[in-house]
């Protein structure tokens with residue numbers, strides 16, 4: 001992936017910039033040493049690295065505002081950063097940019113069980129939001145697999161999802177308000193603990209905007225009371241198509257599971273070798289989880305099992321204890337790690353209409369043969385959000401490029417069948433050039449006009465989301 | 478009045494417009510109305526795609542809501558967000574369209590559990606102020622490709638673009654419904670009871686309070702046995718909140734249709750307001766309403782319907798409380814004034830989407 005050439009004029013004034021930033025932040029919050037800035041050279045898309053000009057770690061909204069005002073005046077690009085777990089290169093800096101990390105902003109500001117919300121600073125990790133309300137039996141619903149590390153800041157910027165979003169929705173459905181600092185330092189409050197907007201839905205616009213509209217420093221999040229219990233079933237099938245039909249029938253029957261996860265044979269085998277969860281050796285495996293009281297769970301599961309039986313499963317395993325539940329989830333939760341044991345992998349995240357599942361899996365198999373790279377599929381089947389994992393060898397000349405070309409073909413396939421390039425990881429730099437496949441120029445222009453309003457100089461995370469060729473004139477201006 | 482019969486014809490009509498256009502669906506919400514020639518979406522009607530197994534529906538914007546509800550009912554499915562029918566409350570005629578629902582982000586009592594219209598909306602096509610046809614989102618539930626203009630268009634009251642097609646995530650139908658009615662609570666106690674219920678694991682799908690009858694209503698939905706179980710749990714949880722009764726089946730359904738459509742204020746004289754605050758602020762807002770105001774609470778107290786004496790400044794009742802008040806009928810500005818930096822963003826967006834300022838000119842600030 002190409003990045004814009006750094007602006008030499010900006011590089012030349014590093015000393016002045018650092019000095020100005022030090023005038024508004026504590027000394028240790030401005031990182032400019034060439035060794036130390038390397039800590040910020042990439043996110044979880046580690047194939048691409050570039051240390052920033054410097055990194056700043058402000059501790060308040062006011063400090064964020066002061067930093068942005070300076071960068072705005074100096075015409076220096078800023079790349080906001082949460083925990084750096086983006087898989088799309090969203091937090092990748094350029095050599096002429098300032099990384100603005102929100103890691104020090106991690107306090108809980110306010111919690112209300114009565115009104116069911118929590119207000120936090122956005123550097124706080126996803127899991128520690130739930131951690132803050134857990135003792136009262138509440139939780140924050142969006143649960144990306146990276147939840148131990150990723151920050152609410154990145155979740156908002158990417159509109160992250162998780163295994164349970166079939167029932168609870170993704171970040172945007174659980175976000176009530178934000179405090180955001182615009183590139184010129186203006187602080188705006190959008191939304192709050194009340195519902196919906198009296199004017200335009202700016203909150204919905206900001207969520208998922210990949211750090212291109214402003215730096216979000218505080219967030220009001222909806223919290224929910226924990227269900228009384230949850231229990232999964234595991235089903236194995238001899239055929240992907242049958243597994244797909246079973247998913248559709250479960251959904252049509254009016255049962256709304258909290259999660260329907262799908263794994264194919266390569267992933268089943270890898271996780272067995274890695275974690276030994278005792279999965280059957282079959283073509284397709286589904287984990288379906290429901291919630292409620294023990295009686296409610298029994299009722300929903302009996303409906304689900306009855307549907308599954310009609311599809312001739314090779315295995316049906318109902319959990320009868322917490323240990324059995326954990327074991328059913330064990331393989332799924334270690335799937336990425338298991339694939340990582342075999343080789344380097346690239347994780348795609350396109351979404352497809354669930355009815356296209358069998359066709360898309362078949363085509364991915366064909367592409368795998370064509371490119372000579374193995375692929376495993378593990379994904380959220382209820383909503384069609386695929387996660388093909390393409391295995392490659394980063395140390396082998398040309399393998400990364402081959403893997404990227406195959407990934408691009410898979411994502412084009414997702415678009416072709418009526419889906420999209422990314423369901424929850426975001427565009428970043430990774431899918432930037434594929435935007436042409438999903439959008440007409442006018443569609444992209446309509447989106448870029450929004451950035452024109454929030455950040456007229458295109459200084460915030462400017463090299464992301466849109467193909468560089470279409471943003472060139474804007475970035476230059 | 479122009480009634481184009483295709484998206485392309487509609488785009489041409491907008492591109493060629495010489496002056497302001499008033500965008501109209503079914504015309505059942507002639508609230509805070511804009512000036513200009515009427516541009517009707519009635520010619521854009523019909524279901525484009527419906528896949529019950531994928532819970533997805535894509536329809537043309539001028540499709541009557543009734544047509545959509547009937548098609549969904551056939552498959553025992555429904556729109557998740559309960560759009561209200563304004564005809565009783567506002568005394569209007571006509572056929573509400575799905576485009577009008579999206580343009581107003583209309584959402585009923587189920588809002589607190591299932592989200593607003595915008596939360597189920599997965600794709601839009603619209604014609605911007607210069608006549609360009611724009612697509613955003615699509616037909617899949619999870620999509621973070623590019624900016625979410627879908628949400629921006631929802632609730633933009635036709636001021637950023639004319640919707641031509643909208644896509645939704647739909648939900649399975651509901652097997653059983655029941656309502657627990659608490660009698661004789663004042664607003665403060667009612668909000669307490671609703672908060673307690675909504676903070677329980679029993680999945681309350683709606684919570685309302687009617688000071689004029691003293692009733693507080695809590696809805697449970699789902700499979701029959703589950704509703705029965707949760708009803709018992711809920712009664713135990715709210716023991717001490719006064720006298721209780723239960724409504725089941727049609728009695729429960731009818732109550733919530735009436736609540737959704739605010740029929741209790743149908744024909745009421747005076748200004749009509751809708752206030753959104755956090756539930757625990759509701760008692761405070763109510764205390765500051767002018768004498769003679771009538772009110773009811775939905776969304777667990779977070780949404781307050783008010784019929785107020787003509788000309789009363791209801792926004793003043795909010796004092797410093799965070800939230801917003803929309804004036805559906807009356808002389809006050811329809812939409813809540815925004816703080817300066819937010820208003821600047823809204824204005825900027827409108828200028829970009831409709832540089833000539835011809836879409837619903839005068840509406841929304």
Ligand SMILES: Cc1cc2nc3c(=O)[nH]c(=O)nc-3n(C[C@H](O)[C@H](O)[C@@H](O)COP(=O)(O)OP(=O)(O)OC[C@H]3O[C@@H](n4cnc5c(N)ncnc54)[C@H](O)[C@@H]3O)c2cc1C
Nearest residue numbers: 500502503504505506508561574576577580583584635640
């Ligand atoms: C000020 C106001 C407050 C409201 N508050 C609520 C509420 O609290 N709860 C609730 O459930 N509903 C609310 N509504 C409701 C909503 O208007 C309806 O739910 C909807 O069904 C109207 O359908 P219609 O086709 O009759 O719309 P119309 O009355 O024709 O239009 C309603 C609004 O939408 C615009 N519009 C219609 N079609 C399109 C289109 N295709 N593209 C772009 N814009 C379009 C119109 O210009 C107009 O501004 C409110 C409406 C208004 C105007």
Ligand SMILES: Cc1cc2nc3c(=O)[nH]c(=O)nc-3n(C[C@H](O)[C@H](O)[C@H](O)COP(=O)(O)OP(=O)(O)OC[C@H]3O[C@@H](n4cnc5c(N)ncnc54)[C@H](O)[C@@H]3O)c2cc1C
Nearest residue numbers: 082083084085086090144145151154155157160161211216
């Ligand atoms: C092992 C693994 C599993 C994962 N599983 C999931 C999953 O299940 N679901 C899922 O959705 N994602 C998943 N991800 C992706 C990633 O964790 C999410 O995208 C996450 O939300 C990123 O958060 P972060 O704090 O690490 O953000 P970063 O990587 O630091 O940044 C991500 C983006 O957010 C922007 N940003 C950061 N802070 C701010 C701010 N304050 N204001 C404005 N913009 C800001 C950045 O500029 C960048 O564009 C996974 C990643 C890994 C490595």
